[in-house]
Amino acid sequence: MTYSASVVGGSGFTGGELLRLIDGHPEFELAQATSRSKENKTIGNTHPNLRHSEVRFSDPAELESVNVLFAATPHGVSMEQIDAFQDAADTVVDLSADFRLDSEAQYDEWYDGHTRPELLADSEYALPELNRENLAGADLIASGGCNATATILGLLPLFEHGVLSGDEQIVVDVKVGSSEGGAGGGEASSHPERSGVVRPYAPTGHRHEAEIQQFLGVDVSFTVHAVDMVRGASATCHVFPDGPVSKGDLWGAYRGQYEDEPFVELVSGGGGVYRYPEPKAVAGTNRAEVGFELDPGNKRLVVFSAIDNMMKGSAGQAVHAANIALGIEETAGLEFQGLHPVGAP
Amino acid sequence: MTYSASVVGGSGFTGGELLRLIDGHPEFELAQATSRSKENKTIGNTHPNLRHSEVRFSDPAELESVNVLFAATPHGVSMEQIDAFQDAADTVVDLSADFRLDSEAQYDEWYDGHTRPELLADSEYALPELNRENLAGADLIASGGCNATATILGLLPLFEHGVLSGDEQIVVDVKVGSSEGGAGGGEASSHPERSGVVRPYAPTGHRHEAEIQQFLGVDVSFTVHAVDMVRGASATCHVFPDGPVSKGDLWGAYRGQYEDEPFVELVSGGGGVYRYPEPKAVAGTNRAEVGFELDPGNKRLVVFSAIDNMMKGSAGQAVHAANIALGIEETAGLEFQGLHPVGAP
Amino acid sequence: MTYSASVVGGSGFTGGELLRLIDGHPEFELAQATSRSKENKTIGNTHPNLRHSEVRFSDPAELESVNVLFAATPHGVSMEQIDAFQDAADTVVDLSADFRLDSEAQYDEWYDGHTRPELLADSEYALPELNRENLAGADLIASGGCNATATILGLLPLFEHGVLSGDEQIVVDVKVGSSEGGAGGGEASSHPERSGVVRPYAPTGHRHEAEIQQFLGVDVSFTVHAVDMVRGASATCHVFPDGPVSKGDLWGAYRGQYEDEPFVELVSGGGGVYRYPEPKAVAGTNRAEVGFELDPGNKRLVVFSAIDNMMKGSAGQAVHAANIALGIEETAGLEFQGLHPVGAP
Amino acid sequence: MTYSASVVGGSGFTGGELLRLIDGHPEFELAQATSRSKENKTIGNTHPNLRHSEVRFSDPAELESVNVLFAATPHGVSMEQIDAFQDAADTVVDLSADFRLDSEAQYDEWYDGHTRPELLADSEYALPELNRENLAGADLIASGGCNATATILGLLPLFEHGVLSGDEQIVVDVKVGSSEGGAGGGEASSHPERSGVVRPYAPTGHRHEAEIQQFLGVDVSFTVHAVDMVRGASATCHVFPDGPVSKGDLWGAYRGQYEDEPFVELVSGGGGVYRYPEPKAVAGTNRAEVGFELDPGNKRLVVFSAIDNMMKGSAGQAVHAANIALGIEETAGLEFQGLHPVGAP
Known part of the structure; x- marks a missing residue:
């Protein structure tokens, strides 16, 4: 089966990793990659490992309907856009800190005022080794911090x-x-x-x-x-x-x-x-x-x-969580085993 | 279809890359990895990206019969061992300089005396973009220098x-x-x-x-x-x-x-x-x-x-050539597209 | 004898090197370091190797009278400020490209229009190994590009x-x-x-x-x-x-x-x-x-x-030239011999 | 006043730093640099920052009489050679761990058997900020570990x-x-x-x-x-x-x-x-x-x-201690203030 996927904030580093992982994922198909600053440019112009792709960044204001939407935006953006994200996608995986904590009190202790505190209790924290069972079928997932x-x-x-x-x-x-x-x-x-x-x-x-x-x-x-x-x-x-x-x-x-x-x-x-x-x-x-x-x-x-803070610490963990949420093989798209020798990656 | 593959000289850097590529190759199955210095140790002990494997290095003097043998040994070793390699494998891909040049005269100009000069004319140089047509069905391939x-x-x-x-x-x-x-x-x-x-x-x-x-x-x-x-x-x-x-x-x-x-x-x-x-x-x-x-x-x-000198410059090119020699999809096992951002790999 | 010295553009990289060299120079005394962006901050706040100094960056619009002024400003600034520089200092050493070439024609071929072309013929290019004899007593020196x-x-x-x-x-x-x-x-x-x-x-x-x-x-x-x-x-x-x-x-x-x-x-x-x-x-x-x-x-x-592009390629060469211009021992302040081992400096 | 100085073990990293510091020290003059492995080669052959020197490494078995001897040998060597060192020099500064601890019991807890335990109580630990007063006039100094x-x-x-x-x-x-x-x-x-x-x-x-x-x-x-x-x-x-x-x-x-x-x-x-x-x-x-x-x-x-482990953590601290022991200005030869910007030194 193929699931359509989009990446909001695709020109950043974690956005680029999500695009790479979707590109190599056996069951995901990239529907959209958004970027305000790089709109209309190819994703390979920013991420040289994706030069083979012809996808271009599009306007984040016009989201396509997809099975799963990954949000790789700065802290604070997802809580503002969450309704649009959820309208567009069955499953939203947010890579920011916006939905990681359980309560408004916790959030306020470490960050500045949450605009959608009622969603904090509903989102599932994605560290699958910790709470895999809650991720199956989840519709709002907060990928853990690196x-x-x-x-x-x-x-x-x-x-x-x-x-x-x-x-x-x-x-x-x-x-x-x-x-x-x-x-x-x-x-x-x-x-x-x-x-x-x-x-x-x-x-x-x-x-x-x-x-x-x-x-x-x-x-x-x-x-x-x-x-x-x-x-x-x-x-x-x-x-x-x-x-x-x-x-x-x-x-x-x-x-x-x-x-x-x-x-x-x-x-x-x-x-x-x-x-x-x-x-x-x-x-x-x-x-x-x-x-x-x-x-x-x-x-x-x-x-x-x-x-790898970009992988297990963000984009990889997000895809792992999405795999679980959608009932896909957990390791799908995450098979790369690393290099040896390698310098300072 | 599955092809059995072995790596002679598996504890070196290019040997490790070959092991990684075979590990992720859809049609190759690792039959043997040899190393004199690391005999009986797991391949993951040397190559940390292969820790999931239980394969151990074995004695290069006892080669198993395989479809394809990759020789990642120092210059000069393959020409000494070539009969054993060819006895063990239908296709031999040598990553050293031993069989890259066409004539003994050329070899002697740049290296020291060749012990099996008669094989120089029979081996195929593996830079597929240069001579893909000669690699199909080849039984002795010399992978190009980085x-x-x-x-x-x-x-x-x-x-x-x-x-x-x-x-x-x-x-x-x-x-x-x-x-x-x-x-x-x-x-x-x-x-x-x-x-x-x-x-x-x-x-x-x-x-x-x-x-x-x-x-x-x-x-x-x-x-x-x-x-x-x-x-x-x-x-x-x-x-x-x-x-x-x-x-x-x-x-x-x-x-x-x-x-x-x-x-x-x-x-x-x-x-x-x-x-x-x-x-x-x-x-x-x-x-x-x-x-x-x-x-x-x-x-x-x-x-x-x-x-990447370890890939297109040696192990990747060798697998590419083996794919062509065996009639496999050229890109099989070579799909990794690289990382962005990345430091000094 | 002690010569007063100033650095215009002291918060940049070459400006910082000039400050370091003046600080360790047996016959120079720092009179002024200017920086528009870091005005009133200590020079050690920007350059951690100069934390022992209490000098603060001052406004480049108010130049003090000195024996030698080093201009470490972006290309194009010195030609605009040259009168002020020369009013303030007997010897001006410019580290930009503004006065390196001999003729307006040459300048225009490689850069955009020069505002003070009449000075091109009067400035001395500072690569002492090339034209040491012209540097003695020079009042406008253009330090060579790295x-x-x-x-x-x-x-x-x-x-x-x-x-x-x-x-x-x-x-x-x-x-x-x-x-x-x-x-x-x-x-x-x-x-x-x-x-x-x-x-x-x-x-x-x-x-x-x-x-x-x-x-x-x-x-x-x-x-x-x-x-x-x-x-x-x-x-x-x-x-x-x-x-x-x-x-x-x-x-x-x-x-x-x-x-x-x-x-x-x-x-x-x-x-x-x-x-x-x-x-x-x-x-x-x-x-x-x-x-x-x-x-x-x-x-x-x-x-x-x-x-070292920051030294022989700019600030060191500039001090070397100033030493010659002022009749000081050529190597004064330039005795550091480098480190071994050292990484990627 | 000029003090003659020698470095035993001059081809190692800390030995090289000692040679550099002695080379730039206003009151030290290098009398001898020993190295078993690089005997008769110039010190600049090993340490490229000392290419201007014509000194050659000599045999450590033939020590010259000097005011101060710096021993930059592996742990265990100084305790074997200490009599020869003390015969050759008024002041011995050892950079190894041999004489850092006060008692044989402490030494045995962390290292293997000391051959000259009676000297442990007599040596002075050189971390001048800790025990400057004991270093003046000391004849056996153990420079602290990095x-x-x-x-x-x-x-x-x-x-x-x-x-x-x-x-x-x-x-x-x-x-x-x-x-x-x-x-x-x-x-x-x-x-x-x-x-x-x-x-x-x-x-x-x-x-x-x-x-x-x-x-x-x-x-x-x-x-x-x-x-x-x-x-x-x-x-x-x-x-x-x-x-x-x-x-x-x-x-x-x-x-x-x-x-x-x-x-x-x-x-x-x-x-x-x-x-x-x-x-x-x-x-x-x-x-x-x-x-x-x-x-x-x-x-x-x-x-x-x-x-810098090579300086304040070994060679620099050793010279600092020697300066104190000999009654020289503490900062003599240690004036270098570092570089900015600099990479991974």
Whole structure:
């Protein structure tokens, strides 16, 4: 079966990834890609990996009817356009933060006033490993944030398998690529200033703490650094369990959680160069790598989680969620396994 | 139909790419991956993008019978092992330089003594855009060299369409990534020394001149620089035609040559950021981007050609050739279109 | 003795380099740094290597009287402000292209109409290795362009020592860092788009051809590529001499030209990792590395030249010229020798 | 006055930095540079920034008498050679870990058996900001480890000014460049594998914890990641004080500690691109940048510290210590202020 799909905000980075994934998806057919700034230009003019396509960006004010609409617009746009989106599509997958949180109170704590708070309770958060069952047949899906996704995937097994209760001290130190800043970067994102950095760009107060709190029920101490790559998010979670934890407990928790998950891979020790999760190993893919190490001397557990922020952290996760919502094979269109060797993707 | 395939030398970089391509190929099934140094280890231990596989490297001395064998061994190995390869497989695709040249004399000019010169005339050079017709049914295929491939694809239309005769002055200035040095790099390839370079690593006398001479019938002045990327080869060909050449002539030649080619894309001017061929736009893909610009003041024509040296420059081209040899859809297993944005792949 | 110095346009990249050099110069004292956009902010707010300074940017409309004024403004500004500059300073060193060419005709061929053409003949071009004798006591100096400087330094000995006459075919293939684009980069200069590139950014018609033509008397076929570094320009000159040239001829020409030059180093062969000129070996310094290789088979001579475009290609060369103009030790303030190892500076 | 200086182990990375610093030092004169592997080759053959020097590496078995000897040898060598070093020099500055810890028990906990444990109590640890007073006149100095230096500089004011007592939970998440791995890197350090990484290379149990424990009296939870740069170490310290801490308390502590320190700069907030410590802002310099941010919601204090691991983290700190030991101006030879813009140094 073929489902028609559209991308609103197709000239941005995540919009481009959605277009790439739809282009290679066995059951999706691109009906429309909108862009205000690049209207009438081919999608390949902006995204050189799509030069083979003849599709041109169209006006977002004139949406076609489709089975599924992906909204890759800046935060705040989807809540304004949601009626138009839902009129046009049976299933709306929003990649912004607009519908990720459950309540207006939570939203107001981290963002500025929500214009459609009544929809917050109805939307389904798309981190399929967390709530796959709610996504089947969903009509409004909020795809999880990149840094939150990396963190939740790293910590989830510890909560689900009783290693942590939620009262523990957890520090999450995240390193991200420049694509997180989006296509319209300013001075700090220019190549001469952004190259080679280890830059604390969100020392405290990153909004993704809200998603983590909502889904894991724990407050994490969150700090995000910009490093020199374009794609990728790597979360190192420093966790201090109340009691002793063994390697066996950990393997039990992580295998139990993820052994049937198509997009999560446990990478922890073993030989070779790639012994722990690394974002470059998953660049371009929808995979997350998760691993851990015990530090008995400090009663600490270190969890590593690596994703491609453009894929598992946004566009890939959105397509994964849409696949589930529509009843398609979960991995459809998400088969790319990444490259080796590869530089700084 | 399913064809069994094996990779000899699977722990190197091009070996890993072959394993990735076979893994995703709709009609190939991996029968064996050999590696002397990593015998009995999983292929994912070396190539983290293949962690989902349970295949382990085996001893190259014990080859299984397969439909197609890819040899990704250092120069000189295939000519020693060719009988064993041909005993094991109906079709042998060699990625080394051993069987690329047509005569012993040519070989001796650029390399050291060939041990099986009688096979040189029988092997087919695999640059499908050059000699597709000879590859169908071929049983010994020599996959073209990366820098030669980029250069030949850039210049071929000028020879085929009468713009050049072969007497012209042609300078080819190539920029390549670190994967061209292979997996066993020494001091010059260590990250601290290799990072950030613009390094003349083959100022003159690069062996790929031989392939270019053989197939285009022209001596080119060839210089290769190492630059800071892992994958990619970019050839800038500075050409001085005898008489005047118009843009129309050029578009005619390049469109005429490549309009039906599935893996060559003309990229020349137009708007946007990506106006000329760039290796990062094709990283991970089997595509070549080719473009040109006229410099009337200097009576010069500048041709740009960009490939992924690991793909169109080796493993991708080898699979493409195998597809043709076996009568499979040419693009099978080579559909990946690349990423945008992407850093230094 | 101490000379007062000012920098007009101090918040740009070359302005920042001038401030750094003045800060470390034994005989210069910074009197003023102007910036329209950053007025009243400390210079360290923009240039983190100058955080120890308490100087603040001031209004360029109110220039103080100084011994030497460095103008690091965009092309076209200096010709408008030249009277004010000359009123304020005994010696004006302009880093833009405004006063590099000798005649209005030449200027008009490559740029748009000059408003003060009568000054063109009076300004001295600052490539000290070319015309040191004219710089002593000069009151208007035009610091040479980065890519032209690299090229001229590479080729100069061949013209001065009779290896070339000016009729030969010369291709110059240049690779440059992102700082050449200046501090106000747009979409193409954003980190996600600019990372990892080998991008033909001036395929033909680069304006620095004019400077090369003026000083070497030869038309070169010039192509500039952007590569992944911030600082650095590397020029590879492919030269086709009319008759035979020996290594001895070349060493004679290059040693003869440069053996007493404090800022030119011959790097050609020898062992180790760094056998030819590389921009990262000179990053942050005022040095140029120059080397060569013969390609007898193609009757070609390949010359490599590497500089830091921000230093020998602009601010360093400007200070060098000012030192000569004022009769100071030539190397004063320019002693930094660079780092090893170093990444992509 | 001029002091003769020698470098044992001069062909390594820190050895090269020592040679560079001695070369530019107003009161040091290089007497000898030893290297077993590069004996008789010029120091510029290995370190291209020292090509102007005619010094050649000599045999480490034949040490000349000097005022100060810098030992840049692998861990374990200095304890074997210490008698020869002390016979040759009045002052020995060791850059390895051999003499950093105070007691044999501490040493054995983190390293393998010490052969000269009686010297542990006599050597002075060189982190001048910590124990400047002990360095004057010292004859055996152990220069602090890079990651320990970054961490101690970040946390020291909190302990000295009563913000922390030593019982608090402290997580230190460090990001380092590839030069920390030294000049003889293996497969994991090759450019294709090491490029673009965010790689947990010391997830737990890093030996620098020992130095931190010894000098701050606190156990820190330490994790080190390799990121894509050559030089630089950035430590992010996540600290959980027992009671409330205000910004004023912090500024008081940090200003009180560092306002007279020539090599520590407080960088915390303010405008511009560089608002927190970043290693690229200090590349090539002996400066440390230190800054902080409060996270009241998590009762957390985040401290950032950035150094050049080759300089403040090894060779620069060693020269700084030697300056103090010999009674020279502390900043002599260490005046370089770094570059802007700069890529991934």
